[in-house]
Amino acid sequence: MTARKKSKRTAFQANQEELKLRCAWLYYVEGMTQEQVAHNLGISRLKVLRLLAATREDGTVQIIINSQAQSSVALQRALEKHLGLFEATVVPASDQSEATIANVVGYGAARYLSEQISNGLSVGVGWGGALQACMRSLTWQEVEDMTVVSLLGGLTRASVHNPSSVAWRLADFYQAELFQITAPVFVPDTSLVTALWDQADFRDLRERARSVDIALLSVGDLSPQASIFRRGILAPNEAKSLRDAGAVGDVLCHFVDQNGRVIDHPVNRRVMAIDPTDLRQVPKVVITSGGVRKAQAIRAGLLATGARVLITDVAAANALLELPPIERTSS
Known part of the structure; x- marks a missing residue:
């Protein structure tokens, strides 16, 4: 030189x-x-x-939190035992506002995911406020042959809140290959859903989704504050119909009951997203959601997907401990 x-x-x-x-x-x-x-x-x-x-x-910026964390550790261990988890992360939140919960749970998810990043890793990604916040706190590292699979379709109009945007941002950040469901997350009728999944590219993507190393998901409830209603993806008046059919929340835009079963409802027959039960063989399924109002939906999401890792906030953790425990089969 x-x-x-x-x-x-x-x-x-x-x-x-x-x-x-x-x-x-x-x-x-x-x-x-x-x-x-x-x-x-x-x-x-x-x-x-x-x-x-x-x-x-590189250590230019160091965030140091001085705290005696015995109470958090005890809460995490109680949650792991109560819900049959391999790992629980419980983060403090100053209030139960939508933004605060999304930011703190998203930060916890970013810490977890950043530690998992490695060459050849495949990651399936859902959407939600916590996952959008997660993308802002990832730790950069060089990685080779990483793939990202979006687990649900998108919107026909561009938006930062597009369900498929989280996967795009993750793939872009780590310069990974991205596989997307290039269809609206909800289509007009069941016949179109069937026709799309019959396409070779979509069948291949579904198989990729079932074979990822990590699936990072969020869940939604049926309140007006839920992203799926607040963003206009579904009409607010559909919440009542879903609730009447037994739904307590959604996982990958599939509405499930308190036992994690996908309910029989017209909305679920129009969704272009990976069925949450398809993820039960994924080695690490991570639910990242918080807020007291989501406690039932979080529990249902754990049951639907078989997730054994949970990242949530203190208030939601305490609410989950008041719900029935989850009995797991040994695995």
């Missing part, structure tokens, strides 16, 4: 280091949003995301 080339490379590295520090300062110290940081620095939001991840990875 010539002296001139070496000098240019050194200057580029110095500029990148300065950009990383400025990005971290604006975001963590001045409290700007990622969009505001991108505008201030004249770079893309994706570049901001990667720079922030780099500051956490």
Whole structure:
């Protein structure tokens, strides 16, 4: 390498280091949003995301929480025993607002997923507020041959809240190959669902979904605050019909009863998403949801998918302990 080339490379590295520090300062110290940081620095939001991840990875930014966590550990162990889990993560939340719960549970999910990332990993991904928040706190690392499978269809209009957007963001962040259900998450009639799943590409995707190493999911309830109703994916008046049919919530946009069974309802016959029961053979199924109002839906989601890992908040954990325990068969 010539002296001139070496000098240019050194200057580029110095500029990148300065950009990383400025990005971290604006975001963590001045409290700007990622969009505001991108505008201030004249770079893309994706570049901001990667720079922030780099500051956490290389130790430029260190988040230290000083706490005696005996109570959280005890709550986690109680939850694992009560629900037959391999692992439970319980995070504190200052309140039960939608945004707070999504952010803290999403942070917990990001810590968990970042530790699982490795070469050749395949990840199936659902959607929801916690999973959207999760994408903001991932730790960057170089990874090879990683694949991401979106477990549900999307919307015909572009939106940050598109059900398929979480998988896209995860694949983009780690530069992984992405497999998507390129169809609306809800289609007009059952015959179209059948026709789409009969297509070779969709059959292959379903098999990929059943064979992922990790499935990262969220669940929804039937309240007006649930994303599926609040975002207009389903009409609010359909909640009553679903509730009358025995539903307590949805997993991958499939509505399930308190025992995790997919209910017989017209909405479930129109959904283009992986059936939650198809994930029961996946080695690690992770439910990431919080909030007291979702307790029944979380329990149903664990039963529907066979999930053995749960990431939730303290209030939801306590509410879950008041529900009947889950008896698991040995595996």
